[in-house]
Amino acid sequence: MTVSDSPQHRTFLDGLAHSESGRLLQEELRRRWPETTDELASMARFALVPAGKLLRPLMALHTAQAVGGDPQRVTAAVLALEYVHTATLVHDDIIDGDDLRRGRPSVHAAYGVPNAIVAGDGLIFSAFESLVDEPWPASPARVVAAVGELAEVGRELCRGQVLESRLVGDPEEGARWYEEMVRLKTGALFRAACYIGATLGGAGADTGTMMASYGENVGIAFQIRDDLLAFVATPEQTGKPGDSDLLNGRPTLPVLLAYEAADEADRRELRDVLGRRAAQEGDVRWVRDLVAASGAVESAHRRMVSHVELALAGLAGLPPSPHATALADIARWTTSGAR
Amino acid sequence: MTVSDSPQHRTFLDGLAHSESGRLLQEELRRRWPETTDELASMARFALVPAGKLLRPLMALHTAQAVGGDPQRVTAAVLALEYVHTATLVHDDIIDGDDLRRGRPSVHAAYGVPNAIVAGDGLIFSAFESLVDEPWPASPARVVAAVGELAEVGRELCRGQVLESRLVGDPEEGARWYEEMVRLKTGALFRAACYIGATLGGAGADTGTMMASYGENVGIAFQIRDDLLAFVATPEQTGKPGDSDLLNGRPTLPVLLAYEAADEADRRELRDVLGRRAAQEGDVRWVRDLVAASGAVESAHRRMVSHVELALAGLAGLPPSPHATALADIARWTTSGAR
Numbered sequence: 001m002t003v004s005d006s007p008q009h010r011t012f013l014d015g016l017a018h019s020e021s022g023r024l025l026q027e028e029l030r031r032r033w034p035e036t037t038d039e040l041a042s043m044a045r046f047a048l049v050p051a052g053k054l055l056r057p058l059m060a061l062h063t064a065q066a067v068g069g070d071p072q073r074v075t076a077a078v079l080a081l082e083y084v085h086t087a088t089l090v091h092d093d094i095i096d097g098d099d100l101r102r103g104r105p106s107v108h109a110a111y112g113v114p115n116a117i118v119a120g121d122g123l124i125f126s127a128f129e130s131l132v133d134e135p136w137p138a139s140p141a142r143v144v145a146a147v148g149e150l151a152e153v154g155r156e157l158c159r160g161q162v163l164e165s166r167l168v169g170d171p172e173e174g175a176r177w178y179e180e181m182v183r184l185k186t187g188a189l190f191r192a193a194c195y196i197g198a199t200l201g202g203a204g205a206d207t208g209t210m211m212a213s214y215g216e217n218v219g220i221a222f223q224i225r226d227d228l229l230a231f232v233a234t235p236e237q238t239g240k241p242g243d244s245d246l247l248n249g250r251p252t253l254p255v256l257l258a259y260e261a262a263d264e265a266d267r268r269e270l271r272d273v274l275g276r277r278a279a280q281e282g283d284v285r286w287v288r289d290l291v292a293a294s295g296a297v298e299s300a301h302r303r304m305v306s307h308v309e310l311a312l313a314g315l316a317g318l319p320p321s322p323h324a325t326a327l328a329d330i331a332r333w334t335t336s337g338a339r
Numbered sequence: 340m341t342v343s344d345s346p347q348h349r350t351f352l353d354g355l356a357h358s359e360s361g362r363l364l365q366e367e368l369r370r371r372w373p374e375t376t377d378e379l380a381s382m383a384r385f386a387l388v389p390a391g392k393l394l395r396p397l398m399a400l401h402t403a404q405a406v407g408g409d410p411q412r413v414t415a416a417v418l419a420l421e422y423v424h425t426a427t428l429v430h431d432d433i434i435d436g437d438d439l440r441r442g443r444p445s446v447h448a449a450y451g452v453p454n455a456i457v458a459g460d461g462l463i464f465s466a467f468e469s470l471v472d473e474p475w476p477a478s479p480a481r482v483v484a485a486v487g488e489l490a491e492v493g494r495e496l497c498r499g500q501v502l503e504s505r506l507v508g509d510p511e512e513g514a515r516w517y518e519e520m521v522r523l524k525t526g527a528l529f530r531a532a533c534y535i536g537a538t539l540g541g542a543g544a545d546t547g548t549m550m551a552s553y554g555e556n557v558g559i560a561f562q563i564r565d566d567l568l569a570f571v572a573t574p575e576q577t578g579k580p581g582d583s584d585l586l587n588g589r590p591t592l593p594v595l596l597a598y599e600a601a602d603e604a605d606r607r608e609l610r611d612v613l614g615r616r617a618a619q620e621g622d623v624r625w626v627r628d629l630v631a632a633s634g635a636v637e638s639a640h641r642r643m644v645s646h647v648e649l650a651l652a653g654l655a656g657l658p659p660s661p662h663a664t665a666l667a668d669i670a671r672w673t674t675s676g677a678r
């Protein structure tokens with residue numbers, strides 16, 4: 001489940017998407033990906049348009065503007081973050097066998113697995129192309145730094161994906177590696193968004209580091225929020241069956257915290273349920289009861305809030321501006337509706 | 340079939356691989372990819388080490404040196420070309436269901452398809468990481484140009500792959516699109532190798548363009564050579580069953596030229612055989628006879644030679660050096676053994 005499925009999220013992010021920055025990105029995206037007879041570009045367009053909330057490029061754009069950058073110069077470049085994000089969705093959908101994405105066929109469902117593998121690869125290359133497209137969004141040295149960040153983070157996304165696969169069905173290892181997995185799988189691309197926004201916007205190295213920390217912590221908080229929604233929101237609210245992560249044995253924070261708090265008998269039972277991959281409804285009810293009784297929801301919430309606080313601390317050095325405010329709102333919004 | 344499977348190729352390229360430039364690259368590759376417990380890096384290492392002939396980075400390195408560049412500065416960067424090449428092999432093997440690569444299990448056979456999808460993605464990100472790693476191999480503006488070339492060419496590789504899939508089993512369309520497909524699928528990455536080598540080595544824009552043309556034409560000649568070997572070499576010589584492309588309906592130049600030269604009855608029969616995907620031995624003999632009778636081998640050979648001549652013309656502006664000689668040898672060598 002992605003956090004963008006919840007209705008509260010939709011209301012807040014619809015506002016962001018219709019802001020001036022959001023409209024800039026939407027227009028650039030449509031300009032860059034027109035209807036075409038080229039098959040690779042058609043698949044990319046199918047995956048990218050109509051766009052999601054463009055949260056990562058939006059955060060990059062706000063960051064660039066918050067440090068005094070010119071939005072016109074960086075709009076095309078920050079879409080790189082959406083291309084990488086979308087590439088991971090295209091490949092993840094193949095891996096998970098998910099035939100639907102945002103209510104439409106996933107790319108492999110529409111074009112077949114071989115084409116979808118290649119389409120995802122093409123999106124990764126497009127990301128780097130858009131970062132270095134002329135006119136360059138900043139000085140060459142800054143562009144090189146942005147490329148380095150995106151490349152490093154891309155590898156972290158891959159490491160996160162491999163790590164998550166390994167942790168499926170194993171709450172013992174899941175509890176040990178959860179923070180690392182979430183940092184790689186979700187935090188990294190948000191970190192890149194804000195670091196790249198700051199770098200292309202002209203910020204100094206210290207501000208870049210602070211913004212990277214802001215982004216990473218927002219990303220981690222978002223992922224914990226996602227994990228929480230399955231326990232505090234109804235499927236109608238989230239727009240997605242609330243038990244899918246559980247049925248697939250995926251490591252989510254409330255379950256892992258419940259595991260850590262459980263006695264040995266319950267731990268053994270939980271390992272059984274998660275390891276089975278085809279858990280039954282009765283199992284799911286039992287896990288939900290265990291999570292509820294353990295206080296895991298509350299402690300996951302506390303952990304999410306602490307990441308939001310770290311994120312806000314990363315913004316401390318920014319001069320006041322509507323963009324700094326938007327970034328703070330995004331961080332604070334994370335905690336809404338997840339309790 | 341890749342051309343590197345033929346013994347003549349092996350002898351020539353073994354020499355290249357054991358040259359000083361080859362040793363530099365091998366050492367850098369081993370240093371960059373040590374044994375590790377990181378799962379993503381382990382898969383990358385499995386795909387990369389022991390290395391193939393490193394032909395693309397070798398050509399990049401020779402090009403950089405031929406224009407006066409310092410090999411030590413660019414060795415790590417030009418390995419980017421091997422990472423992208425290997426990423427496409429990893430993903431192609433998934434798409435084609437090939438469980439063997441260079442006599443070892445392919446990555447998906449060893450680690451499973453989900454991990455192999457992610458491993459290929461990781462190699463693409465590693466390519467960009469290695470291009471921009473500090474100390475930068477050239478001025479930031481030159482590094483940005485190299486990133487742009489690799490990103491653009493990466494997308495061309497993807498377009499070539501999609502195009503080839505569409506042409507399988509259809510010699511009518513295959514004949515029309517063959518040059519474009521080969522330029523995208525094989526020419527592009529050789530072009531990038533030589534353009535990036537020239538750019539990082541300090542060449543001017545004109546030399547970069549000339550070297551790009553050299554590389555692209557070598558790549559196209561290599562692919563035609565590959566296509567030819569199935570008709571002029573024995574499987575013992577090539578180390579690979581000579582009929583696999585034919586049995587899979589893949590568009591190879593001798594077959595496409597035979598198709599163009601054939602009368603309507605033979606064309607219909609050829610469309611049937613190639614479209615069937617599970618062609619029989621009798622079919623294969625019939626196609627081989629048709630190709631032999633049509634003079635298609637000779638005309639494919641002529642086309643290959645004309646690309647070699649174009650490649651050599653691209654070298655005309657280089658000052659004499661062992662590296663310029665090595666590049667000319669690589670181009671000329673292409674035509675050996677393919678007749």
